C-alpha cells in the first residue's frame with residue numbers, strides 16, 4: 475500500500491499518495507538568476523530571485539531522499555528561433571533580445587550557458603529536463619506525457635518567476651486535473667508584491683488553483 479503524504483498547507487491540508495507525487499522546478503536558469511541574462515536584459519534586479527535558491531535545494535534534497543520523481547524545466551528556444559513567436563521576440567525595452575549574444579551566450583537559446591540550470595540546482599541523472607518555448611511548461615512540450623507515463627497526479631512547484639512561468643504552469647496543470655502545491659519560499663519574483671499576490675490568488679476561493687506551503691512543511695510531510 476502506498477503511503478499517504480499529508481502537508482500542512484493553505485487553504486487546508488494537501489494530501490497525495492506517495493507514488494503519485496512529483497516535484498517540478500521551473501526555470502532555475504542562469505538566464506533568470508544571474509546578471510547578463512534574459513531577466514536582467516528586461517531591466518530586472520536578479521538579486522531579488524536568488525533567495526529562493528537555498529530553499530529549492532532543500533526541497534530537491536527532500537524529494538531525492540524520499541525517492542520521489544523530480545522534473546526540471548528550462549525556458550529556451552531553438553537556435554534558429556523557429557519556436558519563438560515574433561510577438562515574444564519583439565518585446566522588451568533593452569538592446570538585448572532573445573537570440574542576441576550576451577555575456578552568457580545567446581539569450582534564452584537552448585544549449586547556451588545562460589539557458590543552463592544554475593549549478594546549485596543541477597539536475598541529477600534520471601531526472602527529466604523539459605525545454606519549453608512558452609511560459610507554461612505544458613505548452614509544446616512532452617511534460618503531460620511524461621507525467622502521465624509515471625501516473626503522477628499531484629505536483630509540488632518551485633522555481634522562478636512566481637507570477638509568470640510558475641503560475642502559468644500551475645494553472646495549466648490545474649486545468650489538466652493535477653492537484654498542485656506551491657512551495658512558497660522556493661519561488662521568487664522580481665516583484666515581491668507579485669509573488670504575494672500570486673500565492674493569494676492560488677489559494678483563494680478554497681484553493682481555486684491549488685495549495686501553498688513553506689518548504690519546511692513540505693519536507694515534514696515527506697518524512
Ligand code: C5J
Pocket residue numbers: 500501506549609634635636638639640
Ligand atoms: C519569465 C519565467 N519571467 N521563467 N520567465 O519570462 O518566469
